[in-house]
Amino acid sequence: MDVFIASKRNRRGRRFCFVRYGRLEEAKRALWSLDGRWFSNHRLTVSMAKFIPRDDLWRKANGREVRQHT
Secondary structure, three states, rough: EEEEEEEEEEOOOOEEEEEEOOOOHHHHHHHHOOOOOOEOOOOOOOOOOOOOHHHHEEEEOOOOOEEEEO
């Protein structure tokens, strides 16, 4: 399991983090057991990551795809 806690806040001013599990079953179990629970006076909202590829970050160079630095 890998955990990344962001120092930023989301658009609503809430803190967030990402957790990467080794297996999908572990992630689903964590989602089911932690969503809506209370931790230190804060209600947890747990969901699967929503990945939307951003084509504008990729370009073709010399016949292969290269990531642009923005």
